[in-house]
Amino acid sequence: MSSIKDHPLYIRMKQLPPQEVAQWVLGPTSIESAATGLRKEAFRRVAKHITVGKAERTKYGFNSDTNGEIARAMEWAFQAGIKAAEKGGAAQVKSASVDADSPDPNARHA
Template sequence: MTFSIKDHPFYIRMKQLPPQEIAAWVLGETPVEQAEPKLRKEAFRRVAKKITSGKAERSKYGFNSDTNGEIARAMEWAFQAGLKAGRVK
C-alpha cells in the first residue's frame, strides 16, 4: 500500500505553495511590485523560509522534495515582479 503526502497530518506545513501566496502573508492585497522595499524584502525572506522549512519537513517524513524547482519558480516570480516594478516607475 502506498501513501500520499496528502494523507500526512502535517501536509499543510509541507505543501508547496506559489510564491505569490506566501508573499501575501506579509503584503496582504498589495502586489509585490507596488510594495515598499522593506515589506518586499520581508516577503522574499518569507518565501525563502517557506521553501527551506518545507523541504526539511518533507525530508523528515520521507517524502520527495523539488527544492531546486521551488527556488527557480520563486526566483522567476521575483524577477518578473522586478521587471513590472521597473516599468511602473
C-alpha cells in the same frame, strides 16, 4: 508508500506558489506596488518557506523538489522586479561600464 496528502501535517509541507506565501507578508498589496522593505521581507518569507518545507518533507520521508521551487521563486521575483521598475516602484540600477584602458579587464567604474 502513502501520499503526502494523507499526512496530518500536509498543510505545513505543501509546496505553495511564491505569490501566496508573499501575501502572508503583503496582505492585499501586490508585490509590484509594495515598498522596497516590504518586498524584501516577502522574498525572504518565500525563501524561508521553501527551506522549512524541504526540511519538513525530508523529515517525514517525502520527496522534495527544492531546486524547482527555488527556480520558480527566482523567476517570480525577477518578473516582480521588472514590473516594479516599469511602474517606477523600484530604484533603477546604474549599469557599470568596463574601463577599456584599464590593465585589469575585470575593473569597472560607474
